[in-house]
Amino acid sequence: MTDYAAILETIYADVQPLLVQGKVASYIPQLSEVDAAQFGMAVYCLDGRTYSVGAAGQKFSLQSxxxxxxxxxxxxxxxxxxxxxxxxxxxxxxxxxxxxxxxxxxxxxxxxxxxxxxxxxxxxxxxxxxxxxxxxxxxxxxxxxxxxxxxxxxxxxxxxxxxxxxxxxxxxxxxxxxxxxxxxxxxxxxxxxSITMTCTELAKAGSFLANHGTIPWSERQVLDASSSKRLNALMLTCGTYDAAGEFAYRVGLPAKSGVGGGILALVPGEMAIAVWSPGLDETGNSLAGTYALERFTSLTVRSIF
Amino acid sequence: MTDYAAILETIYADVQPLLVQGKVASYIPQLSEVDAAQFGMAVYCLDGRTYSVGAAGQKFSLQSxxxxxxxxxxxxxxxxxxxxxxxxxxxxxxxxxxxxxxxxxxxxxxxxxxxxxxxxxxxxxxxxxxxxxxxxxxxxxxxxxxxxxxxxxxxxxxxxxxxxxxxxxxxxxxxxxxxxxxxxxxxxxxxxxSITMTCTELAKAGSFLANHGTIPWSERQVLDASSSKRLNALMLTCGTYDAAGEFAYRVGLPAKSGVGGGILALVPGEMAIAVWSPGLDETGNSLAGTYALERFTSLTVRSIF
Amino acid sequence: MTDYAAILETIYADVQPLLVQGKVASYIPQLSEVDAAQFGMAVYCLDGRTYSVGAAGQKFSLQSxxxxxxxxxxxxxxxxxxxxxxxxxxxxxxxxxxxxxxxxxxxxxxxxxxxxxxxxxxxxxxxxxxxxxxxxxxxxxxxxxxxxxxxxxxxxxxxxxxxxxxxxxxxxxxxxxxxxxxxxxxxxxxxxxSITMTCTELAKAGSFLANHGTIPWSERQVLDASSSKRLNALMLTCGTYDAAGEFAYRVGLPAKSGVGGGILALVPGEMAIAVWSPGLDETGNSLAGTYALERFTSLTVRSIF
Amino acid sequence: MTDYAAILETIYADVQPLLVQGKVASYIPQLSEVDAAQFGMAVYCLDGRTYSVGAAGQKFSLQSxxxxxxxxxxxxxxxxxxxxxxxxxxxxxxxxxxxxxxxxxxxxxxxxxxxxxxxxxxxxxxxxxxxxxxxxxxxxxxxxxxxxxxxxxxxxxxxxxxxxxxxxxxxxxxxxxxxxxxxxxxxxxxxxxSITMTCTELAKAGSFLANHGTIPWSERQVLDASSSKRLNALMLTCGTYDAAGEFAYRVGLPAKSGVGGGILALVPGEMAIAVWSPGLDETGNSLAGTYALERFTSLTVRSIF
CATH class of the missing domain: 3.40.710.10 (DD-peptidase/beta-lactamase superfamily)
Incomplete structure (x- = not known):
């Protein structure tokens, strides 16, 4: 069985050198004051297990x-x-x-x-x-x-x-x-x-999309399975600005990013993953966050492709 | 176990009304003479089983x-x-x-x-x-x-x-x-x-990409698993012209289409599917072919999402 | 000596068949209610002589x-x-x-x-x-x-x-x-x-630009001669929307048009001409007005070229 | 009577500091070898008088x-x-x-x-x-x-x-x-x-367009007066690449330029002017040549506006 806790620790160590390379969003004054060198990551498995590392309990601005x-x-x-x-x-x-x-x-x-x-x-x-x-x-x-x-x-x-x-x-x-x-x-x-969440909260928030449209704990169906599948497809093709192709190429998971540095990614049928690091790359996606997800799919062999 | 033969028969019946709706590519004189009302489909499973229906043995121009x-x-x-x-x-x-x-x-x-x-x-x-x-x-x-x-x-x-x-x-x-x-x-x-293949041949030709980059029968590794995964991601985001988003939304599989009316789609780790029907929709993809793949993913619950 | 009165009468007769061909601007509700089949034209010579024909005394919306x-x-x-x-x-x-x-x-x-x-x-x-x-x-x-x-x-x-x-x-x-x-x-x-003028007023309003930047009757210099010349050049190259080239080709005078159907044109050193007919061509310029100016330059041999 | 010879001498002195500022066209290998610091100018009046200064007898590549x-x-x-x-x-x-x-x-x-x-x-x-x-x-x-x-x-x-x-x-x-x-x-x-001319030849070549379409010495009508006028209008609105507005603003004459550094300009009814200096500005027009024409219209008060 995959040891997610260990994998998150590995990723946490790996991203450290990247935390100084990104730039926080500058066009929204309040966001420009955030310290770029932060990183948190959380996994919410559909069976209820959760894993997290770093600043996964820190609130951040969800933005997009x-x-x-x-x-x-x-x-x-x-x-x-x-x-x-x-x-x-x-x-x-x-x-x-x-x-x-x-x-x-x-x-x-x-x-x-x-x-x-x-x-x-x-x-x-x-x-x-x-x-x-x-x-x-x-x-x-x-x-x-x-x-x-x-x-x-x-x-x-x-x-x-x-x-x-x-x-x-x-x-x-x-x-x-x-x-x-x-x-x-x-x-x-x-x-x-401007809604804020922690990584732990955001991973949980995305779980209904990993769970074919139904909220796991309440069993309320937000979207039917077909619609949920379709939203996932949209996330993959359009969810990370003009870098969606690059993101799909590197990470291979449906995801939605925000200029606050957060990214929500899905492994359909298995889990939702939230990552946050406010330093952005030139396409407006979290630099360390994208890398963390790329490492996650490599280490867990969890791409959809 | 999924009865692919029955599913292909169902799809074959379903697409009949669509065969008159598409238009063959007109900008290449030779292709413009093909009869639009043709349809073939083939599935190549990685274990070697193959299924086909309709004109799956008919050669067509692969084009893109x-x-x-x-x-x-x-x-x-x-x-x-x-x-x-x-x-x-x-x-x-x-x-x-x-x-x-x-x-x-x-x-x-x-x-x-x-x-x-x-x-x-x-x-x-x-x-x-x-x-x-x-x-x-x-x-x-x-x-x-x-x-x-x-x-x-x-x-x-x-x-x-x-x-x-x-x-x-x-x-x-x-x-x-x-x-x-x-x-x-x-x-x-x-x-x-101008290379021509039948659906049966094309499904087999795509199987290495469904098989993490390795040709199933010869076990020659064309691409490593990571590169193969990445090509699949590219197919999903860019493989069907300016309708890639729509195609991902409807079908949810990596695919590459051509104006000859062929489409090759992949279920990573399981199978490659080839479909051919020369009548195109306005985005240049096979009209009946796209619908056939959409039906296939619905009937087999085989989307990657 | 050029008989401007007779020329204006000739033009007035010539434009009659065109008055039903243009369309009034539809995007501003108030303007869309104007009757398209109207035409007025006025000439203000720098020596103070004025000539006019048709609805030259009718107020219209100057717009652009x-x-x-x-x-x-x-x-x-x-x-x-x-x-x-x-x-x-x-x-x-x-x-x-x-x-x-x-x-x-x-x-x-x-x-x-x-x-x-x-x-x-x-x-x-x-x-x-x-x-x-x-x-x-x-x-x-x-x-x-x-x-x-x-x-x-x-x-x-x-x-x-x-x-x-x-x-x-x-x-x-x-x-x-x-x-x-x-x-x-x-x-x-x-x-x-929304400023309104008559053709007679508009022709007079443009006279300082025909007079090297100085208002003829008050002798107040609004712009020096060089600046005035430069504004004329801008009118010729940019004054009639995306039809400036066509307008220069046909009329050959610096001009500024508006979607109210008015056009102000200049013969540098000689006169200002205002024309109004609310029916527009597809480029947003007065259809009959453009034609009237084209006729005027032909009949008076007054192009700048 | 305007002393064109003196005016050309004045201009020749004025442009000297500019000759080092332009850059010769680099995309055509042969042209990139030309020395930028050259300048010639010639005027052909419709009565046959001609004036020239500097390298007006030097052949250059007419290009556009x-x-x-x-x-x-x-x-x-x-x-x-x-x-x-x-x-x-x-x-x-x-x-x-x-x-x-x-x-x-x-x-x-x-x-x-x-x-x-x-x-x-x-x-x-x-x-x-x-x-x-x-x-x-x-x-x-x-x-x-x-x-x-x-x-x-x-x-x-x-x-x-x-x-x-x-x-x-x-x-x-x-x-x-x-x-x-x-x-x-x-x-x-x-x-x-690749046709080459000197400034003196080019000024003469343009004279039919200044002369309402008729070659002055042979009296052959190349274009009727109306067509000639229209070509002049096209030169003014489109003759100097994407700087036509700027050129009209500064010079105020119909003109056609080339990346060889030549410009032909017209004073309708009076004269044609050719100028050559191979150093180009960032819009691809001769830097010193444009300035020379601007000075010419100022000194002779010969703008069409």
Whole structure:
């Protein structure tokens, strides 16, 4: 039987030299103050066993990892109707570019670029006056902790520099692909991005996607098995910005990353893995976190390929 | 135990209404004359069992499926050095577009768009005066048949309308990313694209990639397990033109398609599947073939996700 | 001596069949209600003689023609400093596209596309809390009428559908090329666009640019001769959206058009010409208006070329 | 009366400090060997007077200046039919970019970018088996010298590095906008580009365009007045690569430049001016040459604006 505890310790030792090489996200003032030289990792097996190493109990800003939550929630509520408003293809350009969005008439390439996540938020805002609260409740449910919260200082910090997201939202509004006000959608988006979790919590939060759409402990089916499988496919092809191909090549697991330095990865049918290290590589993904996952799949022989 | 024979029969019945909906590739004169309403499918299990249905014994033009052969051969010979000349990211645009190639200074996004495949051919041409023969020999080895051949009429037909590939090759030459003459590379490329196989042969040809890089019957290791896994990841993220995300979403298997209507898909560790139906959807992938694979993963519960 | 009155009558007769062919701008609700089948034209010679025909006394919405006013005012106040924030090249794409703006890091190609005009407004807003009033005062001075006004219903109508301009402004804000708030700049921009004039007034308003930068009747030098000449050059290369080349080819005069159907054209050293017909061609320029100017240069042999 | 001789002497003195600042074109081997610190200028007045200064009698490679000759010749032979195959708008991107050409389905933006010039050559090749000879004969006629020649060493040098032009030609061939073989068109194109003239000869060669389309000494009408006016407009909006707006702003005359360092400019109805200095600015136009023309229009007050 695989000794995950030992493997995590090995990885922890291996990543140490990398912790000084990444750069923390600079465009959100609050995030730019985080110390890059931190690393945590946690594994949540579907049988309930959990393993962790390093700063796995330290809260961090989920940022784009929450795009997975808003997508899963919108998909569970609206089903395939969401695909009339967002595509399922890799973008081939930066996560916040407007070029492709203009060429493709305001329909984002996928739900994991900013434009696509704003559309998910818009869909949720059309169902509820407080889409941010709905997403927070969902986040609490899937990681089984009622004390998960927004970090309002981060939300405010992001809101103050959200000019590009405003540009994206207005462009989609111009094309008719945003039904609520730009302000409403951006507000909710900045708040959901600010949700904080620890690695241990995040691994647990991802477990329903490793478990064919059903939360392991409550047995509530969030998504049917087919939909869950499809979300995994989307994570693999589009979950790590414009480095999804490289990530799939190196790691070989469905994953979603955030500029806070977190990455959630899945071994379908077996486990969810969360890793956090705030130093980013040039593609905006956690440098040490990506390497840690690459080592994990090598040491456990757990790629999907 | 899964009854693959019955499953293939079910799929064969299911695809019948779709056979009239696709359109055969029109830009290569020879291919445009093929009857769209044909369908064949074959499964090659790593234990040697094989299953097939329909026109699985009918030869067809592999076209872009051969990009997998030239990549595997170049990768096996040159190792990671090939990645200095071609990327590993989805392209986000058509398989024969020049836009991204110009922005990215002549380095193709991945080895499965035409530009990337031309670079693989160029690499092989630098090793051998007859790169087309080298690829043909490789194709013969991996499907264990010495009678695999080019279809020279198709090669010539394609060569005569290869203006866009010439444009791509010259643009890369301008950027210094083509070391042999444009004529040499295009010649070899058109010939390799013209290789014909049956579904039964193609499924067998893909089996080494399902088998961690080793040819099952000869036990020759073409690629090590890690490299084979990585090729699978590339197939999933980039193997079906600008519909890779959609294909992963629907089918959930690594695959490589061609405009001849063939698709090779892999269930890592278990089997290779080949399907052929010449009617294409608007993304250039076999319409009935994609649906057949989607049905296959549903009926066998064999997605990687 | 050229009989301008007779020439205008000839043109008036010639354009009648065209009046039903153009389409009024549809994206601003208030403008979409205007009757397309109207035509007016006025000539203001630098010696004070004026000629007019048709609906030359009818007020219309100047829209993008006012980009010329904000540019001239900003240029007169700030001099060459404005060119650090806006370019002088034709854009090669639509007047409200974001693609080039993103590639060129938030620096608009020229002051006559929306992005560039927003930068001019931003510059004026940095000098004055009411840049819209400053532009209105300037408009009043150059056409020598104190009763020139905003059309607030049009301004409000435009503001309500200004999503794309908001997107452009936020994108420039993101790149640091907007110093005031997006709201401030868009407000002022929508108001200045709503200024109404008659053809007679507009021709007079343009006369300082035909007169080497000096208002003929007051002899106030708005721009020195060299700067005036340079603005004329900008009008010729960039003044009629993505049809500037076609316009120069057909008409051969510096001109600025607006989606309200107005066009101001200049014969340097001789006269300013205003034409109005609300039916637009597919490039967003007045269909009958462009034709009228083409006829005018033919009949008077007054091209600059 | 303007003392052109004195003005040219003044300019000659003024440009001296600039001669070391430009860089000679490096992509054509033969051109890269030219000494940058050279300068010549010549004026041909329509009454036959000529003025010159510096190295005005030195032959240089006309390169893209010859695009004017192929356009004028094709236009004189085919009339407006040429505009079905090439546009009249500035390109907004580099002279040899493929991006816009692909978006616009193989129709070049204007006849002065490489793609457009290749179409002109194609048109002439469809009329004559030796389009290069036809252009050479035309060049000889318009400058009244039978000893004008190709520089075959330059032509060959250019041909050997013409990969990007091959890419452009093949892309147009793919779109059906090239009727002769790529080889035929590129051959002719490289030869016409290699034509050499002195400033004195080039100024004379341009005089028919300053003279409303009629060669002054022979009174042969190459183009009617209207067509000649239109070519002037095209030169102004598109004649100096992606710096046409800047050039119009600074110089204010229709002009065509080449990477050999030559520029031909026109004062309609008065004169043609040729300037040569091989050091280029970053937009590919002669650095000292552009400045010399700017000084010329200032000193003679001869802008068209």
């Amino acid at each position: 990892v929450t795009k997975l939550f808003s997508l899963a929630l919108a998909f569970s509520l609206e089903g395939d109707a969401i695909w009339s408003r967002v595509g399922r293809e890799p973008s081939g350009s930066a996560f916040n570019s407007l070029v492709q969005l203009e060429y493709e008439q305001g329909k984002p390439r996928n739900p994991f670029i900013n434009a696509g996540a704003l559309v998910m938020t818009d869909i949720l805002s059309s169902r509820s006056t407080a889409s941010d609260t709905a997403i927070l409740q969902f986040a609490r449910e899937i990681c089984d902790r009622q004390d998960i919260e927004f970090d309002l200082a981060v939300a405010q910090s992001e809101h103050g520099t959200a000019h590009r997201n405003y540009a994206i939202a207005h462009l989609m509004k111009d094309f008719g692909n945003l039904h609520n006000s730009v302000e409403t959608v951006i507000d909710s988006y900045c708040r959901q991005c | 499926v051969t990009k997998l052969f030239s990549l595997a051969l170049a990768f096996s010979l040159e190792g990671d050095a090939i990645w200095s000349r071609v990327g590993r990211e989805p392209s986000g645009s058509a398989f024969n577009s020049l836009v991204q190639l110009e922005y990215e200074q002549g380095k193709p996004r991945n080895p499965f768009i035409n530009a990337g495949a031309l670079v693989m051919t160029d690499i092989l041409s630098s090793r051998s005066t007859a790169s087309d023969t080298a690829i043909l020999q490789f194709a013969r080895e991996i499907c264990d048949r010495q009678d695999i051949e080019f279809d020279l009429a198709v090669a010539q037909s394609e060569h005569g309308t290869a203006h866009r590939n010439y444009a791509i090759a010259h643009l890369m030459k301008d950027f210094g990313n083509l070391h042999n003459s444009v004529e040499t590379v295009i010649d070899s490329y058109c010939r390799q694209c | 023609v006012t980009k010329l006013f904000s540019l001239a005012l900003a240029f007169s106040l700030e001099g060459d400093a404005i060119w650090s924030r806006v370019g002088r090249e034709p854009s090669g794409s639509a007047f409200n596209s974001l693609v080039q703006l993103e590639y060129e890091q938030g620096k608009p190609r020229n002051p006559f596309i929306n992005a560039g005009a927003l930068v001019m407004t931003d510059i004026l807003s940095s000098r004055s809390t009411a840049s819209d009033t400053a532009i209105l005062q300037f408009a009043r001075e150059i056409c020598d009428r104190q009763d020139i006004e905003f059309d607030l219903a049009v301004a409000q109508s435009e503001h309500g559908t200004a999503h794309r301009n908001y997107a452009i402004a936020h994108l420039m804000k993101d790149f640091g090329n907007l110093h005031n708030s997006v709201e401030t700049v868009i407000d002022s921009y929508c108001r200045q666009c | 200046v010859t695009k004017l000759f192929s356009l004028a010749l094709a236009f004189s032979l085919e009339g407006d039919a040429i505009w079905s195959r090439v546009g009249r708008e500035p390109s907004g991107s580099a002279f040899n970019s493929l991006v816009q050409l692909e978006y616009e389905q193989g129709k070049p933006r204007n006849p002065f970018i490489n793609a457009g010039a290749l179409v002109m050559t194609d048109i002439l090749s469809s009329r004559s088996t030796a389009s290069d000879t036809a252009i050479l004969q035309f060049a000889r006629e318009i400058c009244d010298r039978q000893d004008i020649e190709f520089d075959l060493a330059v032509a060959q040098s250019e041909h050997g590095t013409a990969h990007r032009n091959y890419a452009i030609a093949h892309l147009m061939k793919d779109f059906g906008n090239l009727h002769n073989s790529v080889e035929t068109v590129i051959d002719s194109y490289c030869r016409q580009c």
